[in-house]
Amino acid sequence: MVPRLSSGWPSRLFWWRAARTPGAHGQPSTRNGASRVPPGVSPRVLAGGGPAVRRGSSSPSSRGPEVALTCERYPVRRLPFSVVSEEDLASFERIVPGRVVTDPEELEASNVDWLRTMRGCSKVLLKPRTTEEVSCILRYCHGRNLAVNPQGGNTGLVGGSVPVFDEVILSTALMNQVISFHSVSGTLVCQAGCVLEELSRYVEERGFVVPLDLGAKGSCHIGGNLATNAGGLRLLRYGSLRGTVLGLEAVLADGTVLNCLTSLRKDNTGYDLKQLFIGSEGTLGVITAVSILCPPKPGAVNVAFLGCPGFAEVLQTFSACKGMLGEILSAFEFMDAECMRLVQHHLLLACPVQESPFYVLVETSGSRAEHDAEKLGGFLDQALGSGLVTDGTLATDQRKVKMLWALRERITEALSRDGHVYKYDVSLPLDRLYDLVTDLRARLRPPAKHVVGYGHLGDGNLHLNVTAEAFSAPLLGDLEPYVYEWTAGQRGSVSAEHGVGFRKRGALGYSKPPEALQLMQQLKTLLDPKGILNPYKTLPVQA
Amino acid sequence: MVPRLSSGWPSRLFWWRAARTPGAHGQPSTRNGASRVPPGVSPRVLAGGGPAVRRGSSSPSSRGPEVALTCERYPVRRLPFSVVSEEDLASFERIVPGRVVTDPEELEASNVDWLRTMRGCSKVLLKPRTTEEVSCILRYCHGRNLAVNPQGGNTGLVGGSVPVFDEVILSTALMNQVISFHSVSGTLVCQAGCVLEELSRYVEERGFVVPLDLGAKGSCHIGGNLATNAGGLRLLRYGSLRGTVLGLEAVLADGTVLNCLTSLRKDNTGYDLKQLFIGSEGTLGVITAVSILCPPKPGAVNVAFLGCPGFAEVLQTFSACKGMLGEILSAFEFMDAECMRLVQHHLLLACPVQESPFYVLVETSGSRAEHDAEKLGGFLDQALGSGLVTDGTLATDQRKVKMLWALRERITEALSRDGHVYKYDVSLPLDRLYDLVTDLRARLRPPAKHVVGYGHLGDGNLHLNVTAEAFSAPLLGDLEPYVYEWTAGQRGSVSAEHGVGFRKRGALGYSKPPEALQLMQQLKTLLDPKGILNPYKTLPVQA
Structure with missing residues (x-):
């Protein structure tokens, strides 16, 4: 569907300032979805050329030195x-x-x-x-x-x-069977090893979407998503897995099968045991099957990719979005200019708008294309008219929507090609969110190469990444505990969505009080007294 | 806002077939919100006269014999x-x-x-x-x-x-202070004893809504709502408390304060301890404060109250609703004719549509009134045209919206005035949901007076209620374990949203496997080894 666009927009907004290149599947597009390159703009490579490299699929030998x-x-x-x-x-x-x-x-x-x-x-x-x-x-x-x-x-x-x-x-690689799908309620029951992208395809063919989407979808397993309590790109709209997962089956450390695999929207028969396993990273049990509520596939999806002159304008754009797009706003992502340069350099993707200090990706998902276009039009009018946004492009067909998303989704991949990556994934109050990036840029010297910030702004979730040619202990010392202390100073979370794993277990105390850490340890001891499940992970290092 | 209505609708649909009576605050309304009584229809009492009797506010002495x-x-x-x-x-x-x-x-x-x-x-x-x-x-x-x-x-x-x-x-009656409210994110932090209706008013004045609403809102405390994992009327739209509650503070049995009162949308720093307390009915700790994410107040709310000729049509109406109303559908409730008769008899509320075997309340909440009206118009056109719905009325202003809601919300109160109430609150597959009511009607004899079914159809949640003049052990024997066995036979839940409390603890095994019951008991022992917190509740009776 082509949205009805407000006549007052600068015509530049809907140009695709790029030409097709080898590997890019799409024609550049005008506002009506046809192709053209505007005069005076040199062709660039479009975002989202080939299929994204799947996280986990590259063999280590093809990717540099021994780890x-x-x-x-x-x-x-x-x-x-x-x-x-x-x-x-x-x-x-x-x-x-x-x-x-x-x-x-x-x-x-x-x-x-x-x-x-x-x-x-x-x-x-x-x-x-x-x-x-x-x-x-x-x-x-x-x-x-x-x-x-x-x-x-x-x-x-x-x-x-x-x-x-x-x-x-x-x-769980061979535990990849769909067990059932209910075509009225949208309830999907499947084994834990199903790949997220394959599940997405399966339910989309039936008129639904999985309420979870993330860059690693081509490789990640739904069981692992639950074990991590993955957040991802759709959380803003569909909420967290804590609400959309209806049931799960887990095997406890001693082999006991705990069947909580119900498909009921509501079930208050005692403690909600499944919540123990969501986000516990395999330390309390192995998730073997999942029941998840899939919302109906939206009739219309639009993506606007916008350039903003500063972070203050990014925040104001978000407020305007929430107010004017209301129930159809399904994602609000941001990335800084440094991210865009890395994506351009390492993945040969082109920036579809004027170079800007910040970029914002706004997605709407709704049931009526013309209503959504009207809402989005009103928002873009205001955002452009007030100077919050200086340039932008809009995609309405699926192929171009994917191309714009690739710019955001493939940042992780671009970073990993830039060298050793120090990754931080924090929740912060919105008005201080980017200050951590600027503070860190001022603080770090070589061997740090790039300090970048991007993430799920709508969820208050910053992905802060620092790259260097190789692992450097002194650089790590400059980063930690500085980043954690900074985050704790804002009462933020030192792990918004990635989890704790091995890498963050020393940082837990920055976001959790001692009483909570003690209870976590007691739960671990209760469910896995010998500690055989995913040891050295998630729980704080014991004295 | 008055919605634009499709010209093809029977004009009858938007009549308010009732006149103002003492105690009813409203004027009967025409399709444009003005007042009239259509010719040939005798005036009846409008729904929602005085303020609903607050659950818990009546003194027992005013309400009949000693308990x-x-x-x-x-x-x-x-x-x-x-x-x-x-x-x-x-x-x-x-x-x-x-x-x-x-x-x-x-x-x-x-x-x-x-x-x-x-x-x-x-x-x-x-x-x-x-x-x-x-x-x-x-x-x-x-x-x-x-x-x-x-x-x-x-x-x-x-x-x-x-x-x-x-x-x-x-x-928690005196723990009724709002601690903070963030006017951009909508995060409300408050003490556990705040009354839900007062919180609602507080955040609505600031442009937000509490993501939870239920009939007992005038008396219930937010801490109790969390302890029960209350579902209520808005779950269909905003999801369960498991997703909307961002943090909580609880005091453990030994007096330890567990501060998980964060206000972050995402926080994956270890196990999500707050989930233990949501729905554990005060048996694992006492919730003392709550942090909850409030969504923006919708710009337009519409309620349609519809009569359906049969339960099959109720289900088809729900499917049509989901498809055509999409993201603006915020409630889908149903009640049977018996419920309507009790509400009319005990509370003197009037049925605003033709007498029908079933009634459906559809609510939409959206950000643009004219878009919502168009979507709702399309749906009502189809529902009426195809015979799924035989009569209906639509409310667009807040006062009439509340009146229609009162018909549904005050059923509990009408039942309690009918005598002793045997209450069941089950989750069932939609296509079998009402069969339990008809099966039970065929099975029961006096002293059973009324067997009624209503509830949150959109969540698969049936409220099955049986009334009798007084408590009768033989009647209880006819009801239990029959209702539980029937529910278990459909893999349903014997407690959808009311919890277990004292009354359902013998029924837990119908919805939970022994391994789950054992783990529940282990968690209880871990958190409250002496068992002092709300004993005789929630956990199965021990052998």
Whole structure:
């Protein structure tokens, strides 16, 4: 659908100032969806050329030097778990015949995280297909005191998805079946190893959307998403997984199957046990199946990509958006000029608007295209007229919508090509959100290369990233605890959506009081008394 | 705002077939909001005359005969807690000076539940004002092994909010301060004893709404809402409290203050401890403060009250609604003809449409009145044209919106005036939802008077109620376990939103597997090892 555009907009706004290039699937587009290059503007590469590189799919060998062992780079000591024996391997072979991986080449991709900053040395990876197999594996490991690292798509950004030492890797890769889908309510029940993008496709074909979307969708597993309590791009509209997940099934450390896989919108029969497993990063149980409420697929999706002259204008644009777009606002993302330069440089994507200090991506999703266009038109009129926005482009068809989204979604990938990345993912009060980036830029010297800020502004979530040619302990010392202290000073969260994993467990105390940390530890002890599930993760380092 | 109505609608649809009567605040209205009574229709009393009777506000003496002691009516044995002594009272007086209630008259309203089916015999009620006072009270009771019954507005429907024996009643009535409100994000932080309706008014004056609304709003406390995980009328649109509550503060059984009172949209720093307390009915801790995300107040609210010829048509109307109203659909409630008769008889409210087997209340909330009117018009055209709906009326101004809502919200009150009420609150698959009502009607004989069904159809939540002149053990035997078995047979929930309390704890096993019940018990033991918090509630009866 082509929106009806307000006649008062500068015609420049809807130019696609770019031409088609090899690898880019689209024609540049005019305001009506046809192609043209405006006079006086040199062709640039469009955003979203080929399919995005899937997080976790690149083999480590293709991506640079050897990654140091986690236990050599960071101060961590192996806990007294048993070591996998030949007899154990034989037992595993009986539980998951033909699905016991011991080949070092094959294990490599599961020992190293996607960011290539952590490496475990696990000797065995298991690929169960059913909940019963997961239960047998855990019962066995529990009895033998073997540590287990549950692994989904291995797209995590805090080192939570790879072993730290020689933990048995329990992969959900073969647990990828849809169990049921209810075409009236939109309730999807599936195994934990389903890839998010495939689930999206499955439900979209049936007129629904998964209420979760994120850059790693091509690789990440829905079970891992739940274990991380992933936020992503649609949280602003559909809320968090704590509300949209209706049920789940988890296997506890001793192999007990906990079936909370209901599909009811409301269920107040006692404590909501599923919440324990959402966001606990595999430390309290292994999620094996999920029931999730999918909202109807919106009839119309529009994306506006806008340039803003300053961060104050980004915030004012957000306020205007909320007021004028109301219930159809489905995303409000921002990125700074430094992000755009990295995306241009490393991924050869083109900026579709005038170079600006900040860029904003506004998405609307609604049931009536003409109503949405009218609302969006009113907002853009005001934003341009008042100088909040200096340039912009609008996409209404799916292909171009994806291209604009790629500019935002592929920042992580561009950063990872820039060298070693120090990643921070914080929640902050909106009016101080970007100050952390500017403060840090003033503070850091080489070997820091780039300090960038982007993220889910609508959720108060800043992704702060610093790149350097290689890992540098002194640079890490300049960053931490500075970033955490700064965040705590604003009563923010030192992990908004990425979780704690291995990397942030020392920082928990900046966002949680001692009583909370103690209760977390008590819950861990209750559910996993031997501590075999994803050890060295999520919980604070014990004295 | 007056919606633009489609010209094709039967003119009858927008008549208000009623005249003003004493106690009714409104003029009957034409389609344009002016007043008229259509020819040939006799005036009837409009819905929503005076203010609704507030749940919990009527004094028991004004409402009929003495309520039997819970411990005499139901098989339950007092656990070996200490008995409150004179010395204890003196200690309480030191903690909350002047706020220790021992007067039997005053205690009466807190010993008896709103439904007047349960009575405890507590000798003391404490009214702390601060979290510190709650902490001191619990530390003291923990040390003395005194059982504690946390109480909010005492509007609960499962006997969770009153003592069973002589528990110390800890009331949040004086913890009624708003701590902060952020006018950009809409984040409200307040004490647990704030009354929901007062919070609603507070945030509405500032351009926001509380994402929770329910019939008991005039009395219920926000802390009690969280402890119950109340669902209510807005869940369809804004989701459950599990997503909208950003943080909370709770005091544990031993007096430890657990401060999880953050106001961040996203916070993945470890386990989400607040979820433990939401829906745990005061058995794991006493909620003392709440942080909740309030959505912007919609610019336009419309309510259509429709008559449907059968339950199949109710379901089809719901499907049509979801498809055509999309993001602006904010409620879809239904009630059967029997409910309407009780509301008419006991509360003197008038049915604003032709007598029908079923009635549906559809609410839309959106940011642009003319867009909403167009969407709603399209839906009503189709619903009337296809015979799904046989008659209807539409309200666009706030006063009439409230009148239509009163028909639905005050059913609970009408039922309570009909005699002893057996209440069931179940989640069921939509296509079987009403079968339970018809099955039960066929099964029951006197002393059952009325068997009615109504509820939040959009959430799959049926309120099934049976009335009788007085409590009857044989009738209870006809109802239970029949209703629970029927529900379990459909994989439903035996408590959708009311919770478990005292009344449903024997039924938990119909909706939860033994592994879940065991884990619930383990969590209780971990957080409240002496079991002093709201004993005899929520957890299954132990063997």
